[in-house]
Amino acid sequence: MQPTNKYYPPEWTPDKGTANKFVGKHPLGDRARKLDKGILIVRFELPFNIWCTGCDNHIGQGVRYNAEKKQIGKYYSTPILQFRMKCHLCSHWIEIHTDPKNTAYVVVSGARQKVETWTPDKDDHIMELSDPAIKEKLAEDPIYRLEHGLHDKAVSLSNEHVLTRLEKLNSNQWKDPYTQSQHLRHKFREEKKKNRQILEQTNQLKDKYSLHIDLLAESDKDLREAKLVDFSESGRSDMDQQKLATSTASLFSKHIPPPIRKEHQSLISPLKDTDVTNLSNGSKSVIDPKMALGQRAIRHTKLKTDPFLQHAVFNKRSCSSTTSTTTTTTSSSSRVLEGISIRPAKKVKIKHETPHSQDDARLGLVNYSDSGTDSDST
Known part of the structure; x- marks a missing residue:
């Protein structure tokens, strides 16, 4: 029958009971076997x-x-x-x-x-009121009940698991995710710009010095150590000049004139034929520009011609610093002696020599290849 959604065979009649009883089956089917x-x-x-x-x-x-x-x-x-x-x-x-x-x-x-139930014990820090006086006080005194509740709350907070506190903190911070996202994006944008500037500076430094290695980030320790490094060469150049003057001086000379320091050579340029005060040792002494040039020429001539001085105890650093100092000094001296012509000294008798003529004779020891007078005399 379609209205009841059940099948009733043609031989079934209502006086024969239900359809299941007529067919001989249980309503639950095979489940009731x-x-x-x-x-x-x-x-x-x-x-x-x-x-x-x-x-x-x-x-x-x-x-x-x-x-x-x-x-x-x-x-x-x-x-x-x-x-x-x-x-x-x-x-x-x-x-x-x-x-x-x-x-x-x-x-x-x-x-x-699988045991997944939890049974409280003593290690779980659960408070049990075993004192009947406290139970009675909690039941009767509302102020004591409030204080006891605050104390229990403080104890529970102190024993709260770290992960639970982090979860609560995270939920409080991300109540407004849009604002938090804005703050994070702004912070990331600033850090990105800063990192880009550092990268550009590093690449410029690598291109300047032709470096093919990765440079580490700058640190405070590196800054402190860099400030302690002194690249001043004034003391070294003075020492090298003193060594050069000592090694090329005559063994019979009584006085070795001190070399002119690089920072004092600029004082000679505005003075051509006048006297210059030497400030190398703090004392005031008169220096003749022609004498200074002559002494320098004698030193370098001996250093060039003497085979025993060619392999002196000067290392590469000293030689390089001496060469640079000599070049600067020579250029300064050339400025000092502009307009002054140096002529070879004539031979004079010893009885007529003066201190100034001795200096001129000392200057005459230098033989220049471009000097026609010296070539004629030889």
Whole structure:
């Protein structure tokens, strides 16, 4: 019959009862095949995680089975039910009972339950009021109850797990995600610009000095150490000039004139034929520009011609610094002696020599290749 959505055979009449009774079937169908034994087939869902003892495989919570449901007892008026099912991995029987007293399920056989319940103990820092006086005071005194509650709250906050506090802090900070996203994007944008500037400066430095290595970021320690480094060459150049003057001087000379320092050579340029005050040793002494040039020429001539001085104890650094100092000094001296022509001194008798003529004779010891007078005399 279409209105009832059931099939009634033609030979059925209402006096023969229901259609199931007429056909000889139970309304639950095959699920009631063991109903005579008090067993009904139901769809059972695991309430917790278990391990099957037959195959030792894990079966997760929520897996469903066709279980045999049977009443095996009562707790007062509440029936105690038994559920038996087969493991889908090894066909091992698993039996689970209900526990109305504790409102739970108990694994009886065939499996092992995963313990996920929590039972408070002394290590969980749970406060138990064992003093009856405190219980009475809490029940009668509202002020004491409030103070006790505040104290309990402080203790619970101190014992709160770090992850829980981080979770609460995160939830409070991200109540407005749009604003927080704006702040983060602004911060990232500034850091990106700063990193781009640092990268450009680093690339410029690498291009300037032709470096093919990665340069590390600048640190405060590097700045402090860089400020302590002194690249001044004034002391070294003075020492090298003193060594040069000592090595090229005559063994019979009583006085070795001190060399002119590089920073004092500029004082000679505005003075051509006048006297110059030497500030190298702090004392005031008169220096003749022609004498200074002559001494320098004698030193370099001896250094060039004497084979014992060519391999002197000057290292490359000293020679390079001396060469640079000599070049600067020579250029300064050339500026000093502009307009002054140096002529070879004539031979005079010793009895007519004066201090000034001795200086001129000393200057005459230098033989220049471009001097026609010296070549004629030789």
